[in-house]
Amino acid sequence: xxxxxxxxxxxxxxxxxxxxxxxxxxxxxxxxxxxxxxxxxxxxxxxxxxxxxxxxxxxxxxxxxxxxxxxxxxxxxxxxxxxxxxxxxxxxxxxxxxxxxxxxxxxxxxxxxxxxxxxxxxxxxxxxxxxxxxxxxxxxxxxxxxxxxxxxxxxxxxxxxxxxxxxxxxxxxxxxxxxxxxxxxxxxxxxxxxxxxxxxxxxxxxxxxxxxxxxxxxxxxxxxxxxxxxxxxxxxxxxxxxxxxxxxxxxxxxxxxxxxxxxxxxxxxxxxxxxxxxxxxxxxxxxxxxxxxxxxxxxxxxxxxxxxxxxxxxxxxxxxxxxxxxxxxxxxxxxxxxxxxxxxxxxxxxxxxxxxxxxxxxxxxxxxxxxxxxxxxxxxxxxxxxxxxxxxxxxxxxx
Amino acid sequence: xxxxxxxxxxxxxxxxxxxxxxxxxxxxxxxxxxxxxxxxxxxxxxxxxxxxxxxxxxxxxxxxxxxxxxxxxxxxxxxxxxxxxxxxxxxxxxxxxxxxxxxxxxxxxxxxxxxxxxxxxxxxxxxxxxxxxxxxxxxxxxxxxxxxxxxxxxxxxxxxxxxxxxxxxxxxxxxxxxxxxxxxxxxxxxxxxxxxxxxxxxxxxxxxxxxxxxxxxxxxxxxxxxxxxxxxxxxxxxxxxxxxxxxxxxxxxxxxxxxxxxxxxxxxxxxxxxxxxxxxxxxxxxxxxxxxxxxxxxxxxxxxxxxxxxxxxxxxxxxxxxxxxxxxxxxxxxxxxxxxxxxxxxxxxxxxxxxxxxxxxxxxxxxxxxxxxxxxxxxxxxxxxxxxxxxxxxxxxxx
Numbered sequence: 129x130x131x132x133x134x135x136x137x138x139x140x141x142x143x144x145x146x147x148x149x150x151x152x153x154x155x156x157x158x159x160x161x162x163x164x165x166x167x168x169x170x171x172x173x174x175x176x177x178x179x180x181x182x183x184x185x186x187x188x189x190x191x192x193x194x195x196x197x198x199x200x201x202x203x204x205x206x207x208x209x210x211x212x213x214x215x216x217x218x219x220x221x222x223x224x225x226x227x228x229x230x231x232x233x234x235x236x237x238x239x240x241x242x243x244x245x246x247x248x249x250x251x252x253x254x255x256x257x258x259x260x261x262x263x264x265x266x267x268x269x270x271x272x273x274x275x276x277x278x279x280x281x282x283x284x285x286x287x288x289x290x291x292x293x294x295x296x297x298x299x300x301x302x303x304x305x306x307x308x309x310x311x312x313x314x315x316x317x318x319x320x321x322x323x324x325x326x327x328x329x330x331x332x333x334x335x336x337x338x339x340x341x342x343x344x345x346x347x348x349x350x351x352x353x354x355x356x357x358x359x360x361x362x363x364x365x366x367x368x369x370x371x372x373x374x375x376x377x378x379x380x381x382x383x384x385x386x387x388x389x390x391x392x393x394x395x396x397x398x399x400x401x402x403x404x405x406x407x408x409x410x411x412x413x414x415x416x417x418x419x420x421x422x423x424x425x426x427x428x429x430x431x432x433x434x435x436x437x438x439x440x441x442x443x444x445x446x447x448x449x450x451x452x453x454x455x456x457x458x459x460x461x462x463x464x465x466x467x468x469x470x471x472x473x474x475x476x477x478x479x480x481x482x483x484x485x486x487x488x489x490x491x492x493x494x495x496x497x498x499x500x501x502x503x504x505x506x507x508x509x510x511x512x513x514x515x516x517x518x519x520x521x522x523x524x525x526x527x
Numbered sequence: 528x529x530x531x532x533x534x535x536x537x538x539x540x541x542x543x544x545x546x547x548x549x550x551x552x553x554x555x556x557x558x559x560x561x562x563x564x565x566x567x568x569x570x571x572x573x574x575x576x577x578x579x580x581x582x583x584x585x586x587x588x589x590x591x592x593x594x595x596x597x598x599x600x601x602x603x604x605x606x607x608x609x610x611x612x613x614x615x616x617x618x619x620x621x622x623x624x625x626x627x628x629x630x631x632x633x634x635x636x637x638x639x640x641x642x643x644x645x646x647x648x649x650x651x652x653x654x655x656x657x658x659x660x661x662x663x664x665x666x667x668x669x670x671x672x673x674x675x676x677x678x679x680x681x682x683x684x685x686x687x688x689x690x691x692x693x694x695x696x697x698x699x700x701x702x703x704x705x706x707x708x709x710x711x712x713x714x715x716x717x718x719x720x721x722x723x724x725x726x727x728x729x730x731x732x733x734x735x736x737x738x739x740x741x742x743x744x745x746x747x748x749x750x751x752x753x754x755x756x757x758x759x760x761x762x763x764x765x766x767x768x769x770x771x772x773x774x775x776x777x778x779x780x781x782x783x784x785x786x787x788x789x790x791x792x793x794x795x796x797x798x799x800x801x802x803x804x805x806x807x808x809x810x811x812x813x814x815x816x817x818x819x820x821x822x823x824x825x826x827x828x829x830x831x832x833x834x835x836x837x838x839x840x841x842x843x844x845x846x847x848x849x850x851x852x853x854x855x856x857x858x859x860x861x862x863x864x865x866x867x868x869x870x871x872x873x874x875x876x877x878x879x880x881x882x883x884x885x886x887x888x889x890x891x892x893x894x895x896x897x898x899x900x901x902x903x904x905x906x907x908x909x910x911x912x913x914x915x916x917x918x919x920x921x922x923x924x925x926x
Contacts (some may be wrong), residue, residue, distance in 0.1 A: 130529065130627035175768070183582075189610060192773045192910040202789055204768030205911065206609040206616035211588055217605035221620050227627035228529035230766075367629075369574070369603030374591045390601055511591040512604065 130227030132523055134354035134361030136347050137166025138478035143311045143342035143466035145243045151190060152197025155239045155343045158471075158478075159198045162235065162345040166357055170199040173347070174231035178207045178239070179218035180470035183253060185244040194239065211507030212419065214238065215344070215473020216514030220367045222348050232353045238474035239343035250339050272336055274376060274509040275420035276328035281382035282422060283330065286437040290330045294321035295443045296421035297334045300457050302449075304464025306492040311340045311466030335421040340466030344475035351522070362481045365500070365519040368394030372510050383437075385510035388430035392504070395515040396432075399523075408433040408454035413483045413494035415476040417506040418461040427504050428456070431515070450494055458483065458492045473514065476503035480518050496520075529626030531922055533753035533760030535746050536565025537877035542741035542865035543710045544642045550589060551596025554638045554742045557870075557877075558597045561634065561744035565756055569598040572746070573630035577606045577638070578617035579869035582652060584643040593638065610906030611818065613637065614743070614872020615913030619766045621747050631752045637873030638742035649738050671735055673775060673908040674819040675727035680781035681821060682729065685836040689729045693720035694842045695820035696733045699856050701848075703863025705891040710739045710865030734820040739865030743874035750921070761880045764899070764918040767793030771909050782836075784909035787816075787829035791903070794914040795831075798922075807832040807853035812882045812893035814875040816905040817860040826903050827855070830914070849893055857882065857891045872913065875902035879917050895919075 139161030146154055163169065178191040187193060191207045194200075210217040215238040222234040242250050255270035282288050298318055304310040321334035354361040370390035373379065379386070396402060401410050408414075408431075416431070418424035428439035433454055442448050448456040459465045459479040462472060480501040482488045499520030506513050538560030545553055562568065577590040586592060590606045593599075609616040614637040621633040641649055654669035681687050697717055703709040720733035753760040769789035772778065778785070795801060800809050807813075807830075815830070817823035827838035832853055841847050847855040858864045858878040861871060879900040881887045898919035905912050 130629060189773060189907060189910060191609065192770050192907065195770055196772050196774075200770075202769045202771055202786060204790070204913075205770045206607050206613070206620070208605050208607055210590065210605040214605070221605070221623065224620065224623040224627045224629060227629065228623045230529065230623060230626065370601045371591050371594055371599075371604045372601055373595050374588060375595075387601060391603070508588060508591065511588060514603075 131229060132351040133223050133226045133348050133364050134351065135364065135477065135481045135518065136349045136354050136357045136361060137162040137168065138481045139165060139345040140309050140475055140478045141343040142309050143340050143468060146241065146341035147243065151187060151239060151241050152194050154241060154341065155194035155237055156198045158343040158345040159237060162347050166347045168233065168347065172233055173200055173203055173235045174233050175204045175225055176200050176235040176237055177218045177222050178205060178237050179209065179214035179474060180207060180239050181209055181211065181214060184242050184250070190239065194237065210512040212469050213473055213505045213507030213512040213514050214470045215475065216503065216505040216516055219346060219474060219477050219516060220369065220514060223364050223367065226348050226350050232350045233347065235345060235347050236474050237343065237345045238471035240468035240470045241341045242339045242468060243341050247339060272328035272331055272420065275422055276331050277376065278382050278426060279330050279422040282425065285383050286440060288440045291318060291322060292440050292443055293335055293421040294318050296418065296424045297321045297463055299449060300418060300461040300463040303458045303492045304460025306489050307460050307465060310460040310464050311338055312464045331420055337419045337462040337467040340468045342466060342468035342471045344471045344478050346474055346477050360485055362484050363519045363522055365517040365523045366395045366398035368392060368398065368515045369513065370394065371512050374511055376509060385426055385430055385506060385513060387510050387513035388427065388504065388506055391513040391515040392431045395517050399517050405432045405435045407431060410498055411454055411500050411502050412496050412498050413458060413480065414454060414456050414502040414504065415459060415461065415479055416456055416504040418457060418463045419467060421463065423506065424456065424461065431502065431504055455494045458494055473503065473505040476505060477516060477518065484518060484520055530628060531750040532622050532625045532747050532763050533750065534763065534876065534880045534917065535748045535753050535756045535760060536561040536567065537880045538564060538744040539708050539874055539877045540742040541708050542739050542867060545640065545740035546642065550586060550638060550640050551593050553640060553740065554593035554636055555597045557742040557744040558636060561746050565746045567632065567746065571632055572599055572602055572634045573632050574603045574624055575599050575634040575636060576617045576621050577604060577636050578608065578613035578873060579606055579638050580608055580610065580613060583641050589638065593636065609911040611868050612872055612904045612906030612911040612913045613869045614874065615902065615904035615915055618745060618873060618876050618915060619768065619913060622763050622766065625747050625749050631749045632746065634744060634746050635873050636742065636744045637870035639867035639869045640740045641738045641867060642740050646738060671727035671730055671819070674821055675730050676775065677781050677825060678729050678821040681824065684782050685839060687839045690717060690721060691839050691842055692734055692820040693717050695817065695823045696720045696862055698848060699817060699860040699862040702857045702891045703859025705888050706859050706864060709859040709863050710737055711863045730819055736818045736861040736866040739867045741865060741867035741870045743870045743877050745873055745876050759884055761883050762918045762921055764916040764922050765794045765797035767791060767797065767914045768912065769793065770911050773910055775908060784825055784829055784905060784912060786909050786912035787826065787903065787905055790912040790914040791830045794916050798916050804831045804834045806830060809897055810853055810899050810901050811895050811897050812857060812879065813853060813855045813901040813903065814858060814860065814878055815855055815903040817856060817862045818866060820862065822905065823855065823860065830901065830903055854893045857893055872902065872904040875904060876915060876917065883917060883919055
């Protein structure tokens with residue numbers, strides 16, 4: 129199979145409302161850090177893949193625009209989009225280029241500057257990433273509405289409460305408050321979440337991830353090159369990916385995301401991991417796609433960290449805090465770190481690399497024992513899913 | 528290096544104004560043919576990459592929408608965009624996935640349904656793929672304007688005439704008239720081209736490629752799998768790619784495209800080909816990015832089929848017709864076959880595969896002697912370039 133591929137450098141901009149920078153400057157914040165982290169220069173990057181949904185402004189070719197600003201021109205490039213899973217798709221495709229032997233060093237850069245559009249326009253625009261012509265156009269379903277359907281189905285089937293979901297927000301804000309890169313660096317209480325206004329019942333303001341600007345970058349290298357660059361490579365052990373129907377009306381069940389389940393199965397199989405619903409045992413830390421609090425609960429179950437219907441107990445029992453079964457979203461997650469769409473998946477890999485290397489802020493650092501971390505990134509309302517497994521141990525002969 | 532990768536199936540919709548189909552149906556036209564050509568079913572495709580710029584309608588996730596319509600769900604997918612070179616980027620990334628060993632069979636699907644927007648909107652939208660905030664916004668430069676700058680620079684430096692450029696249109700319409708998949712299936716005369724109205728002096732209506740709907744698909748497979756599927760694999764021998772500044776104002780010279788030159792150099796180097804300005808000798812046929820007639824002339828030179836300033840002589844001496852030094856755009860090219868942006872690069876590979884296998888219409892079939900063909904695909908005004916070399920001979924141990 130292909131060559132082993134390591135993460136040799138990561139960068140992460142401050143997420144937030146970034147009206148202080150243009151897209152070139154925003155991208156450079158993370159690209160510069162990733163280059164410094166890898167001890168590389170722009171000329172060393174042989175190909176760069178840019179994940180960005182775009183459409184927030186009239187700037188239309190982010191790949192070349194940020195490439196030029198960051199001094200990556202004339203290297204080959206393309207933009208990759210898989211809705212909110214774009215970043216993971218970019219990391220995967222950069223991985224393939226190194227694994228195949230086409231290049232020794234590739235970069236994935238994710239970025240979004242969503243606040244260039246007014247909020248209602250952004251919400252409408254994202255709404256189209258559901259099924260446009262039927263569900264969005266005819267029923268006016270936007271993303272809080274879609275995820276409210278999941279939340280009500282889950283509440284009905286498993287007896288979860290609004291307060292349960294708020295506990296996810298409390299956890300993610302707790303860690304976001306400890307992450308200087310996070311959009312929201314403040315804690316929230318259950319009361320504050322419970323009394324926040326409804327966006328789409330049962331989801332309230334604090335159940336929803338914000339509209340965020342930000343960028344993130346990871347540099348991948350072949351085993352041979354990684355050895356020269358660093359004593360602490362973080363290996364990409366496996367990537368699993370899947371798609372699903374664009375029509376929610378065709379889903380058989382609203383209490384799981386089929387694409388996420390399949391993506392996890394594929395990644396676990398590639399990495400040779402199997403242990404029923406105790407998959408959390410293999411990982412020290414995970415970043416999951418908590419675009420809404422319900423989504424984090426579904427993620428626990430789709431990743432088989434818990435049996436169907438039992439994910440909510442991980443929340444109730446605080447098992448996804450540091451010290452619990454599996455710390456999740458110690459970055460603050462989409463909920464508090466923010467969700468600059470194209471940057472999100474790349475940012476997960478950057479965060480988990482830092483976690484595995486034990487170089488994040490002390491009060492949000494997971495204990496590293498297994499040396500393995502997982503990123504779970506969903507596009508649309510489960511249209512796409514990518515699961516990426518990172519490891520401190522070298523895989524055997526590629527994924 | 529990576530595994531060898533072969534094209535094992537291709538499909539190509541009729542290009543044109545396709546108000547008769549929606550995007551799912553349009554994509555299926557080429558996907559169905561590619562599957563039949565490869566004797567495969569949807570379940571055999573392990574990952575599919577969709578190249579589409581989109582934005583012509585409110586449908587926003589072409590990858591999952593066409594995947595679902597074509598029965599490719601739940602396979603992993605992402606959309607790739609490199610402006611007008613999107614199709615070549617998709618083929619390249621599908622290539623990487625097979626070459627790395629991650630999958631044995633991948634598909635690249637290109638599609639665009641541009642006529643869902645009114646023509647002025649399309650022209651404005653494409654104009655943003657130049658440098659938006661400076662050149663488009665301040666000077667109103669749209670693509671005919673950009674390429675008119677190249678044409679006038681070339682005329683000034685090398686003494687080319689408007690009539691010379693029209694000869695490119697005459698050739699490409701000549702072959703388009705023989706291609707039942709082409710948007711324009713009729714010949715034009717020099718007189719008709721010369722008397723057509725100016726779009727941006729010196730470029731006239733017949734110097735410009737049309738706004739086209741269409742789809743194309745190619746299926747790639749590893750050597751082992753390709754052997755089982757077909758007796759006539761067409762190998763991807765090399766891909767070269769590069770980017771350039773988004774600002775025309777920063778280009779040092781308007782008589783060549785730096786990204787295209789670099790992409791060609793990279794591809795030639797990988798394939799071990801070198802012969803000064805006689806590179807045409809290695810190829811039986813080429814498809815080049817003739818978005819405007821001047822662009823085809825620049826392509827001859829950037830590909831080193833001719834010295835700088837001598838490309839126009841290939842046109843004058845009809846050396847790019849069948850029987851000449853190197854037949855170019857026997858499909859009709861972007862000019863007559865049409866330019867459904869995301870489909871274009873994938874369609875070039877489909878066309879060249881058919882040419883190498885000698886299965887296109889007799890009166891536009893190139894004689895196959897070297898067993899090698901080249902696709903040249905440019906994005907923006909030279910922002911991106913991809914050069915893909917196909918061969919009937921198996922590469923030595925991957926690219």
